[in-house]
Amino acid sequence: AAQSLEEIGKTIEKCTKCNLAKGRTKSVPGEGNHNPSLLVVGEGPGRDEDRTGRPFVGQAGNYFETWMKAIKLSREGDFFITNIVKCRPPENRDPLNEEIEACLPYLERQIELLQPRVILCLGRVAAYSLLGLSESLTLLRGKKHNYHGIPVVITYHPAAVLRNLTLRAPVWEDLKKVTRLLSEG
Numbered sequence: 001a002a003q004s005l006e007e008i009g010k011t012i013e014k015c016t017k018c019n020l021a022k023g024r025t026k027s028v029p030g031e032g033n034h035n036p037s038l039l040v041v042g043e044g045p046g047r048d049e050d051r052t053g054r055p056f057v058g059q060a061g062n063y064f065e066t067w068m069k070a071i072k073l074s075r076e077g078d079f080f081i082t083n084i085v086k087c088r089p090p091e092n093r094d095p096l097n098e099e100i101e102a103c104l105p106y107l108e109r110q111i112e113l114l115q116p117r118v119i120l121c122l123g124r125v126a127a128y129s130l131l132g133l134s135e136s137l138t139l140l141r142g143k144k145h146n147y148h149g150i151p152v153v154i155t156y157h158p159a160a161v162l163r164n165l166t167l168r169a170p171v172w173e174d175l176k177k178v179t180r181l182l183s184e185g
């Protein structure tokens with residue numbers, strides 16, 4: 001039978017479908033509002049996430065929270081946040097295709113249950129994996145995308161923006177796009 005959000009979380013905690021299971025401390029199913037207007041999708045857990053079992057709680061996560069504060073959205077009240085792969089890749093390397101393929105059904109089921117009005121993809125791995133695209137982020141940002149009819153906004157990963165602050169301006173444009181799409185609902 002199809003699983004609930006809580007059941008998916010429990011399944012992910014014990015999952016051994018790919019090699020990332022071996023290196024993880026805790027898997028990171030995702031958290032936030034269960035009837036969200038927005039779903040945020042990152043790449044995969046980092047060190048702090050692996051240790052706590054919670055998404056986006058390290059440096060990039062704290063920085064990302066300032067973006068959400070700027071558009072007045074919170075995990076409790078408005079959005080759910082998760083990743084393409086639910087277990088940390090060693091040394092934070094990009095997840096491999098086989099790992100993405102093994103893990104993606106969890107995200108697909110989460111989206112079915114959450115039914116967000118808008119999806120925000122953070123970075124190349126999130127956008128490529130969810131939408132099956134492979135153009136450069138710069139090209140993808142300028143186009144309209146949807147996942148089964150749900151509008152998808154693609155922006156840079158907060159860790160990339162921390163390394164290159166010139167990306168702040170385009171990120172702000174993308175966040176305004178999110179706000180606009182949410183207000184159209």
Ligand code: URA
Nearest residue numbers: 042043044045055056
């Ligand atoms: N970066 C991600 O992509 N996901 C996290 O959960 C934390 C950092």
Ligand code: SF4
Nearest residue numbers: 015017018021087103
């Ligand atoms: Fe399972 Fe996903 Fe973790 Fe791989 S990354 S072990 S598929 S939960």
